[in-house]
Amino acid sequence: MDSKTTKIYTDKVLAVTSLSFVFILVAGLAMFPSASIEFAAKLMHWTTSVFTTPVLLFTFLSIIFTIALAFSKYGKIRLGEGKPEYSTMSWIFMFILSGIGSSSLYWGFLDWAYYYQTPGLGLAPESQDALKYSVAYSFFHSGVSAWSIYALASISLCYSFHVRKNKGLSLAAIVEAVTGYKATGVVGRVVDVLFLLCMFGALTISLVLTAVTFTNILSLLTGIPNTFMTKVIIILAVSVVFALSSYVGMENGMKRLSHMVCLGVLLFAVYVLCFGPTEFILNNTMMSLGLMASHFVEMSLFTDPMGDGKFTREWTVFYWLWWISYAPGVALFVTRVSKGRTIKEVIFAMVLGGSAGLWFIFGVFENYSVYSFIHGLVNVPNILSTQGGEVAIGQLLNLLPMGKLVMWFFLIVMVIFLAAHMDAVGYAVTATCTRGLEEGQDPSPNARLFWCVMLTLVPIAMIFSHAPLDTMKTATIVTALPFIVIILVQTYGLIKWLKEDYSNIPAHLIEQQHADPVEISDNMQALQHRTESSQPANEQVFESVAPSVKGDAS
Structure with a gap:
């Protein structure tokens, strides 16, 4: 069917249903904070305990499958006709920002401290070995395994949309293409509602965490009170940038934001590398990569059956479920920007490009933080436990030459980072609620603007009502479990289609x-x-x- 005659419309039933669920959840968290925290803790423990082995196995097999697919003859398949729509740099920048939130700047300084205090592989807490493996574990949780989950979810959707020309850029659309269950039927509605709930939850967590870090550092710089109103003003300011970017479209909005963010983060990391403890950062980054590589299989399948399994539950399984919860949204966005790329290009760019980018950023920031701890400049683990991570980040930045200017630059990059990430998530949410999309088509600007407003209201409501953020985090993680099934269904469809379309082609x-x-x-x-x-x-x-x-x- 000609794209001009294709009927594109907003699924109002899906939009109203998902928003109703979101605001009921926020209201419930605000009204019953103690009960929700207690319930969330039990649910999180049960989820990560029961599904430890399935989640670890799913993630490990994702690596094997995606790499094998890239090196097979099917890796040469081009996703859609014509040349790529975006340059390789713009393309990689955009999907990296769809896959990681601005909160990664927060974790970039602090992740190692958690592993130092609660290490894996049976190491003693706060020991020399725990410190030695702390950055290696951070690399592991942000590396090949995580990006393979993204790649696995993305390739099947890319193939369905660009090669098979199936209509609709949503999870329900590909489930319909594989199973026959209608996207507007009960199964399709449930799939899309779960997706939208997960996107709202994940983005809310990232936005609130960023707002808390931003206002704390801003208060240190200017003396402005770190209040609810300050956080709201920051969120609204970010949302204006995000809304404008989303409204003007991918080429003039998201593409430009992604360049600004990635170049800003890289410049910031290079500054820390050059004016910080350069030799220590390089040496410990190299050693940590070596430790991760040599213990990769052990880290991937470490279930700790002889111990309490706490580290695996609370860190590795939690992280894999967190990446899985984001995978469908990333897949939608990657599909939108990957026309003209081959399957091999998508896999390598995501698995290798995404991993290398985070390893560089985390390697610089975390090892600067580790150095400051070792030499008694900033006791990051202690401050993290007693005052909060945002306080530790402020002290670390202030140690650098021209510390005040560095902190201002950090805040600017964080705001643009958050806006770019919100833009990517906003596109995925809008596309899900838009029926009939075909290759080369985007949701209407007005629909994107509407979801910009909705995505802003939820975190403001969370902050205003003092709703427990950890409970929202639990809801997001638990929602990820059905996505494992959905990704497996997608992968089954991909294998089936590849055999039908290309098995007899040299x-x-x-x-x-x-x-x-x-x-x-x-x-x-x-x-x-x-x-x-x-x-x-x-x-x-x-x-x-x-x-x-x-x-x-x-």
């Missing part, structure tokens, strides 16, 4: 699809002639592989 013909059209057409005709007599069904295979090539050749 690797060199797949690779040549966008080379010389006449040569490809001749080669395919010859191969088709040889296989027609033994397997007539191959004609359908060839039609699905290169319809555009045959058209060009003719």
Whole structure:
């Protein structure tokens, strides 16, 4: 069907239902904070205990599957016709910002301190070994495993949307394409409502944590009181940037924000590297990468059956569920910006590019923080436990040359980072509530603006009502469990489609699809002639592989 005649409309039932659930949840948390905290703690313990092995196994197998797919002949398949819409740098910047929130700047300084106090692999807390492995574990939790989950969720949706040309850019749409359950039916509604609830929860946590860190540092710099109103003003300011970016569209909005953020973060990291303890940062980063690589399988499958399993539950399983909760939203956004890329490009850019980017940022920030702790400059673990991580970050930044200016730059980068991340999440939410989207189409600007407002109201309501953030975190993590099933369904559909479309096509013909059209057409005709007599069904295979090539050749 021609894209001009495709009916695109907002699914008002889905929008109203999801928003109702979100605000009822926030109201319930505000009205019953103690009960919700107690219930959330029990639910989190049960979830991470019962599903420890399945979650670890799912994540480990995600790595194997995505890497094997990239190196197979199917890795050469191009996702849609034509050249890539965005340059490689812009493309990588945009999907990295869709996959990590501005709170990563917070964790970039503090993650190691948690592992120092509560280490894995049976190490003694606050020991020399615990300190030695602290940054390595941070690299592990933000590296290949996490980005493989994103890649696994993204590839199947990219293939469904760009190659199979299935309508709709939502989880329910791909579930319908694989299983036949209608996106507007009961199953489709449940899938999309779960997704929207998870996106609201995850973004709220990131926004509130960023606002708390921002206002604390701002108070240190200016003396402005760290109050509810200050946090609201910060959130509204970020939301204005986010709304403008979303309204003007991907090219003029998200693309420019992503460049500003990534370059700003890189410049900030380079400054810390050059004017901080450069030798220690480089040496400990290298050692931590080596420790992670040499213990990767052990870290991946460490269930601690002889111990209490607390570290695995509260850190590794928690982190994997957190990444899984974000995976569907990332997949929607990656699908939108990856037209013209090959499957191999998407996998390598996500797994290697995403991992390398976070390892560099975390390596610089965390090792600067570790150095400050070792030399008695800032007792990060103690401040983290007694005063809060945002206080520790403020003291660490103030130690650097021109500390006040550094803190201002950090705040500016954090605000733009949050706006860019909100833009990516906002696009995913809007696309989910927009029915009939096809390749090359985007939700309307007015719909994106509406969801910008909704995504802003929830965190403000959370702060105003003093609703427990940890409870929202638990809700987000528990919601991730059904996503494992959904991602497995997506992956089953991908495998099925790859076999139907490309199993009988040699690797060199797949690779040549966008080379010389006449040569490809001749080669395919010859191969088709040889296989027609033994397997007539191959004609359908060839039609699905290169319809555009045959058209060009003719």
